[in-house]
Amino acid sequence: MATQSTSAPFIAIIPAAGIGSRMQAKQAKQYLKIGAQTILERTLTIFCEHPEIHAVYVALHPNDPSFDTLKIAAHPKIQRVAGGAERVNSVLHCLENIAAADAVVLVHDAARPCLQTPDVDRLLAYYREHESPAILAKPASDTIKVSQAQQPRVASTLDRRTIWQAQTPQIAALTALKQSITEGLAQDLMLTDEASALEAAGYPVALIEGPSYNIKITHPEDLALAEFYLTQQGLMTQ
Ligand SMILES: Nc1ccn([C@@H]2O[C@H](COP(=O)(O)OP(=O)(O)OP(=O)(O)O)[C@@H](O)[C@H]2O)c(=O)n1
Numbered sequence: 001m002a003t004q005s006t007s008a009p010f011i012a013i014i015p016a017a018g019i020g021s022r023m024q025a026k027q028a029k030q031y032l033k034i035g036a037q038t039i040l041e042r043t044l045t046i047f048c049e050h051p052e053i054h055a056v057y058v059a060l061h062p063n064d065p066s067f068d069t070l071k072i073a074a075h076p077k078i079q080r081v082a083g084g085a086e087r088v089n090s091v092l093h094c095l096e097n098i099a100a101a102d103a104v105v106l107v108h109d110a111a112r113p114c115l116q117t118p119d120v121d122r123l124l125a126y127y128r129e130h131e132s133p134a135i136l137a138k139p140a141s142d143t144i145k146v147s148q149a150q151q152p153r154v155a156s157t158l159d160r161r162t163i164w165q166a167q168t169p170q171i172a173a174l175t176a177l178k179q180s181i182t183e184g185l186a187q188d189l190m191l192t193d194e195a196s197a198l199e200a201a202g203y204p205v206a207l208i209e210g211p212s213y214n215i216k217i218t219h220p221e222d223l224a225l226a227e228f229y230l231t232q233q234g235l236m237t238q
């Protein structure tokens with residue numbers, strides 16, 4: 001299994017090319033404001049201000065109307081990349097644009113603005129020690145049902161002690177992730193996160209417990225929840 005030197009540069013990839021259809025807003029959800037800042041600014045700030053992150057690649061919709069209006073767009077760590085049809089294509093475009101072959105990448109959804117620096121630090125510490133992929137994830141707290149294929153009727157109940165809800169960031173060597181996604185797409189696999197591709201390619205992926213506040217803003221009610229968590233963190237600048 002290929003590994004990376006721990007002196008390799010850490011690079012953040014922020015897929016932000018979605019249209020936010022489930023949010024039902026007039027603009028893409030990453031441009032909705034929580035307090036004085038947009039969701040995207042809050043997310044990018046975490047990585048731009050992190051002293052160990054060398055660069056921040058942000059995937060934007062080809063017709064993105066708003067990125068250049070954000071103050072953070074001029075930050076020296078930011079690199080813009082054209083997004084793709086699905087999240088996985090946006091991530092792959094970023095990987096293809098990174099010149100440093102020895103880079104270690106952290107992929108983090110633009111739509112998860114409540115992440116905190118210590119959460120990033122835990123992933124970096126894991127990678128430094130093990131030189132192997134890892135993701136933030138939250139152990140399931142509900143009982144998990146599997147439904148029958150065509151109707152909402154219970155087929156079985158899973159052992160929730162083995163169920164984790166994937167979050168981001170997800171960290172891996174650039175070469176391993178690029179190879180895994182390329183192979184996964186060629187096999188027509190459903191790749192909704194980086195770990196899905198890495199797992200399919202045979203890489204071990206560690207689960208590192210992520211915080212409840214690291215929500216993905218997906219539905220309208222998630223905005224108020226994010227505001228609550230950011231207020232708790234003292235980050236609700238107006
Ligand atoms: N073609 C795409 C689709 C999604 N994303 C990004 O991937 C992250 C997670 O995706 P999701 O929450 O599903 O965002 P959307 O695709 O925008 O939302 P929806 O599925 O409701 O349309 C978001 O930061 C989104 O901007 C992306 O970069 N490129």
Ligand SMILES: C[C@](O)(CO)[C@H](O)COP(=O)(O)O
Nearest residue numbers: 087109166167168192193216
């Ligand atoms: C990557 C992710 O946020 C992990 O939970 C998730 O898989 C993204 O899924 P979506 O279908 O793009 O919402």
